[in-house]
Amino acid sequence: LEAVQNGEDLLELIIELTMEEKDIDYLQPLCEKIAIERAGxxxxxxxxxxxxxxxxxxxxxxxxxxxxxxxxxxxxxxQIHTCFDKLIYYTVLKYSEIISKNLEEKQQYINETHKERLTILGQMSASFVHEFRNPLTSIMGFVKLLKADHPSLSYLDIISHELDQLNFRISQFLLVSKKEMWNES
Known part of the structure; x- marks a missing residue:
C-alpha cells in the first residue's frame, strides 16, 4: 500500500518536473521518505x-x-531518465546513511555493554580473590602451627613456600584491581 502511494507520488513529481522544468532536487523529500521506510x-x-x-x-x-x-x-x-537516476541516487544515499548510523549506534551499544561486563567481571574477581584470601590465611596459620609442633616434616616448608607464593599473587591481583578502579574514577 505504501509502495503504491510512493509510486503515485513519484509519477506526480515526474509529470510536474517535466511540465514546469523545476529543479529535480524536489525529489529529495520523496527519496528520504522511501529510504526511511525501507531502512525501517x-x-x-x-x-x-x-x-x-x-x-x-x-x-x-x-x-x-x-x-x-x-x-x-x-x-x-x-528528463525522466534524470529524474529516475536522481531518485535512485538520493534514495540509496539516504538509505546508506541511515543504515550506517544504525550500525554505529549498535556498535556503540555493544562497546558500552562490553565495558560494563568487564567492570562487573573485575569487581567479581576482586571480591572472589579477597574472599579466597581469608581461608588461605587460615591455612597458612595452621601450617605454621604444624611446623612448630613437627619441625622435622620437610614438606611443610614446601607447602609454606607455595602458600606464600599464592598469597603474593593474590596481593598483586588486588593491587592491580585497586589501581584500575582508581583510574576509572
Missing amino acids: ADANIGDFVYNANVGRNELFEAMCELNVSARELKPIMA
Missing part, C-alpha cells in the same frame, strides 16, 4: 533499485505507444 522495514535497497528501473521501463513503454514523434519524446525521456 529492514528491506533490501537492491529491490528498490530494481523496482525503480522496472517503473522507468514501464513508463517508457507507455510513452512509446503515444502518437508523439521521437523528436518530441527525446527531451522528455532525458
